[in-house]
Amino acid sequence: MSVISDAPALAAAEPSALAQRLYRAIWRWHFFAGLLAVPFMISLAITGGLYLFNDEIDASLFRYRNYVAVGTAELLPSAIVEKALAAVPGGTLASYRTPAGKDRSARVTLASDAGRMLVFVDPYDGAVLDTLPANQEFNQVVExxxxxxxxxxxxxxxxxxxxxxxxxxxxxxxxxxxxxxATGGVVSVRGTPARRVFWRDVHAVTGVFASVLILFMAFSGLLWSGFWGAKVNATLTANGMGYPVELWDRVPHSMLITTDVLPKASWLMENAPVPQSTVPADGQKALPPIGLDNAVKIANAAGMLPGYELSPPSDQTGVYTAAIYPADLEYERTIHIDQYSGERLVDTAFADYPATGKAIEWCINVHKGQEWGLFNQLLMLSTSFIVIAMSVSAVVMWWKRRPKGRIGVPPAPREKRIYLGLWAIAAVFGVLFPLTGITILAMILLDQLVIRFVPPLRRIFS
Known part of the structure; x- marks a missing residue:
């Protein structure tokens, strides 16, 4: 009878013990990931929260250079650029941003020996409102x-x-x-701040409710990354799911891409090639360049939203490039204009993007808080606050739990089958996100080959 009666208990105990060991193994890697990520997560949340309100910051803190009294007639763009050049001796025109409204300033970006300079000019009387290095502009610093x-x-x-x-x-x-x-700490917070369980519940409950938003923020943020994001961009373009490459089929390409000629470009368009202006063949009469003023007229006549950026040709085969990437994706647009004929060589609007490109641009727009106005800003801001709350609660929870003088890493399971499973998952994750996978591999090697066999380190981390 005893054998029969004990068998179910033993059978039940084994999976329970295995589940507990798996729980501790995952807890250990959750701890390691948090140990590395928490400082950066707090920084991302603070700076991201600030950048959500870049337009509001410009309209308040820097109103003096972004807003002007409405006058009777605006100066020509070339005259505005001349005022800016006079303020930065030795500078050359890099790009010109048209006023976004009747009460807005024009912004001229100049290339100089000291780097790129921003010059804000009143488009009515030509007064220079402010001059500063492009990399010191507040919202650029935050970004x-x-x-x-x-x-x-x-x-x-x-x-x-x-x-x-x-x-x-x-x-x-x-x-x-x-x-x-469990019943406690699932959707409610127990205890008081003096108790560790309070911080555990704050960490867990807020994380669960915001998990989808945090995943969205992480994934959409990865699209901007220099390695993974660039690979995704190139793969989509090669498979006809990026920028509409067919629009470039009928025009000659230069060796430049959009980010070479514009201060900023949308994610989808940043690697799109810049076409070339048609240079007259031998024996043909050369047309005079259309000039900045006519390039602005052409872009305006094409229906570009005010506030677009216009870059001049970089050489004899260069083009004028006008682009704007506003909060309303419907008005996102990039135009390349032949500097001699004034022909629009390539005109790309959001409506021309393939479905995948539209979806990615939409995700990025939501990430930046631009899709649904104030609601979108507050949604992303609340996610930033939750990330900060989770990070702080994780640190407090760890501090209350850790043994004195030690880091207090959760103990590693001894069963190889548990680690083999975790390593397999890490390998799959590493294929999807290579740099993160390499870091996880480095953490595994450090954990298994260094910390485990060096007694002082083993004690500190235990």
Whole structure:
């Protein structure tokens, strides 16, 4: 009888023990991922939250250079550029941004020995409202801090790794949160801030409710990354799902891409080639260049939304490129104009994008808080606050749990089959997100080959 009566209990105990060991293994990797990602997640949340309101910041803190008193007649673009050139001796025109409204300033970007300079000009009287380096403009600084470009291009790779870890944290966090037989801390917060369970519940419950948004933010953010995002962009374009390449079939291409001639471009268009102006053949009479003023007239006549950026030709075969990427995707547009004939060589609007391209541009627009006005901004801002709350609660929870003088990493399971399963999952994740996968591999090697066999490190991490 005892053998018969004990068998069910033993059978039930084994999967329970295995589940507990799997739980601890996933908890360990959730901890490691959080240890690396938390500082960057807080930085991303703060800078991202600020950048959501870049237009509002320009309209308040920097109103003096972005808004003007409405006058009777605007100066020609070439006259405005001359005013800007006078303010930056030795500068050359890089791009000209038309006023976005009757009460808005024009902005001239000049290339100089000191780098790119922004000159804000009153389009009515030509008064220079402000001059500053392009990389010191407030919203640009916030954007560069958000992407870590402020510290150099190589730091951008860290953001890609962190975005990948954010996905790992959400997926492993959902597994750890799963109620099983628990009732407390599932959708409510228990205790008070003095107790660790309070911080555990804040971390878990807010994470569960915001999990879809955090996954969305991480994935859409990855699209901007220099490695993964660039590979996705190139793959889509090669398979006819990126920018509409057929529009370039009838015009000669230069070696330049859109980001070479414009300060900013949309994700889909950033690698689109820039066409060339038609140079007269030998014996043919050369047409005079149309000039900046006529290029602006052509872009305006084509229906470009005011506030677009226009770059001049870089050489004899270059083109004028007019582009705008506003909050309303319907008005997103890029036009390349022959500098001699004034012909629109390529005219690409959001309506021309393939379905995949439209979907990606929509995701990016939502990420930036531009799709549904204030609601979108507040939705993304609340997600930023949740990320900060989760990060802070994770640190407090860890601090209350950790043994004195040690990091307190959750213990590693000894069963090889558990680790083999986790490594297989990590391998699949590494194929999808290579830089994150390489980092996970480095963490596994550090954990298994260094920490495990070096007693002082094993004690510190335990």
């Amino acid at each position: 560069d801090l958000h992407s870590l470009d402020y510290f150099g291009t190589s730091w951008e790779r860290i953001i890609e790794v962190v975005a990948g870890f954010a996905i790992v944290l959400v997926l492993t966090g959902l597994y750890l949160w799963w109620p099983r037989n």
